[in-house]
Amino acid sequence: MSEPLWTAREALAATGGKLAGSTDWTADGVSIDTRSLKPRDLFVALTDQRDGHDFVPDAAARGAACSLVARSDGMPGNLLVGRDTLESLRALGRAARDRSDAIRVAVTGSVGKTSVKEALAAVFRAAGPAHWSERSYNNHWGVPLTLARMPKATRRAVFEMGMNHAGELRDLTGLVRPHVALVTRIAPAHLEFFRSVADIAHAKAEIYEGLMTDGVAIYPRDDEHGELLLDHARRSAAGFILDFGLSPEAAVNVSQFETAPDGARGRVSVLGKSLDFRIGASGAHWAWNAAAIFAAAIAAGIDAEAVAEALPDVGAEPGRGRVHQVGLPTGGFIRLLDESYNANPVSMAAAIETLGGLVPGKGGRRIAVLGEMLELGPKSPDLHAGLAEPLVRAKADLVIASGSRMTPLTDALQDGIETHYANDADAALTCLTQAVRPGDVVMVKGSNASGVHRVVKALLAAQPAGSQRGEDR
Structure with missing residues (x-):
């Protein structure tokens, strides 16, 4: 029988809250939505667009192991009571991070971050126990939720991080504390909230600030703002900086790429070693994505041949090609x-x-x-x-x-x-x-x-x- 994701006492120790009801429950998952909640999940009553406390009775009826709440008056089922449910979720995330030996990879960028994250997840799964962000869970609640769901036995995990204001990535990367931090590409997205594309690049570069000591910072050499990203990486705790792209000067570069409706094939040079690869997604932009995938995967300890073996099964996600x-x-x-x-x-x-x-x-x-x-x-x-x-x-x-x-x-x-x-x-x-x-x-x-x-x-x-x-x- 697999080890539970959380026991009552582990969750109590992580959050510093108080237990009401049973004190020996175990949870196999963490949920913030009763529509997708599974029996034996820990339900977190977040207050965002709607107040999650209104759904605690539904969570209990659906078999939740416990509900993480900020108030307990009249609430059914087992309860873990904290002062703020989002902060308690973040505390669970930090505890999950600290109890695991997983190599953590953080991915951001104006374009390509979800596709690269999903591809890395497939590569990581092929190499052993893996964990990854579901869908585009990349914001102030999605990242801590992904962390809190990470099993102890995870060997590698990839976290997608998004932002539309300066400072958001600084907070998220500080929570995840990645061993590898990757910026895919900079583009004029969210310009309504920034003065220039360069300001977007500065905000994306915040992902390097959370790097573990001697971690790996990865940046797109061919990007117009590559030098700006490199400067941020040099000022981080990174022990190694890796660049990728289509330029032969990049440490990881795709030199040949042919795309067709049923996928694509190309040739990549990884730290001077060349090999052919196929990928089950098409579009010229996948050459750029592929270089990023190889760079992040080798930084996470997977050799290039193993990456190439996993990529044929990587296809485009719904809405993304x-x-x-x-x-x-x-x-x-x-x-x-x-x-x-x-x-x-x-x-x-x-x-x-x-x-x-x-x-x-x-x-x-x-x-x-x-x-x-x-x-x-x-x-x-x-x-x-x-x-x-x-x-x-x-x-x-x-x-x-x-x-x-x-x-x-x-x-x-x-x-x-x-x-x-x-x-x-x-x-x-x-x-x-x-x-x-x-x-x-x-x-x-x-x-x-x-x-x-x-x-x-x-x-x-x-x-x-x-x-x-x-x-x-």
């Missing part, structure tokens, strides 16, 4: 490139480039459904208009631009590209369903708040029974 064959109600199929999870100018351009590499079927076209990009500040009109050039290079035949921030793009597009403006994602879906025909390749991307993920969901849901051909990868 997954390709579907979708049946149309009128007959025939289209190919749907789902890039709908969030967007900034760099990731948008990369998705458009991937669209350009996909070949439509007979009579088909390349169609881009683009939702507006948010949090770009005063440069937003220019950054949206700047997508016109990538669309021309990709030989897009039809662009459906959704949201008011997209009007600079529709103004900038040349007459050779058919362009339609939609007020919102629902209107974009209507426009697409009226225009789409068999053989088309459709790419969907936009900021989460643009709602274009609903276009993907609707296309997949509308398939005629029996028409699903499955995914290309």
Whole structure:
């Protein structure tokens, strides 16, 4: 029988709280959401958009081992009472960190951080007991929750960290205390909260500040702000600094890369040693991701050959480049490139480039459904208009631009590209369903708040029974 994740006394010692009810319970997991809570989970009643204390009765009814609360009046079931539930969750995270010998890897960046995190998780799982951030649990509650869920026997763990204000990563990396800290790439995301992209780079570089003594700092050599990141790394506790990219001068560099709808293959040089690799995801941006994955994995003690062996099973996550064959109600199929999870100018351009590499079927076209990009500040009109050039290079035949921030793009597009403006994602879906025909390749991307993920969901849901051909990868 596997060892429990937490015993009552371990959780009590970690949080300094008080137990009410049973004092000998054990928990196999930690949950903040009763909808996904499993029996024998420790339920943490966070107060965020809603007050988690309102759900303690539901947690008890669903078999929670205990509820971590800030007040106990009238609460059913076993309780662990602390002054603040978020601080108690952070205390559990610190205790889980300190009791484990796991090598901890922290990943941040404006683009690629979730894809790189998921790939590293797959590589780590192939090498032994591993732990990783679920979905995009990368914020002030997601990171401590991931830490608190880490089993004692974990050998390697990877934590995704996000931010939209200076100081956020300083706090998160100080909690995780990583042995390896990686910045994937800097891009103009969250410019609404920063004066410049350089300020974003400074904020991302905070991830190095939490490094364990003699840890490894990894930065993208080819990035425009690589030298800035390097300067921060040199001022950290890092004992070793590793760079990656496409440049031959990088310690870990991808020198050859070919992408196709069913994956990609390339050649990487790792500290002077060259080897071929395959990966189950496609898009030119995966060359950059692959270099980052190799760099972080070898820093975590996994040899390059083992990394290459694990990568063929790494595919694109939903909303991050997954390709579907979708049946149309009128007959025939289209190919749907789902890039709908969030967007900034760099990731948008990369998705458009991937669209350009996909070949439509007979009579088909390349169609881009683009939702507006948010949090770009005063440069937003220019950054949206700047997508016109990538669309021309990709030989897009039809662009459906959704949201008011997209009007600079529709103004900038040349007459050779058919362009339609939609007020919102629902209107974009209507426009697409009226225009789409068999053989088309459709790419969907936009900021989460643009709602274009609903276009993907609707296309997949509308398939005629029996028409699903499955995914290309």
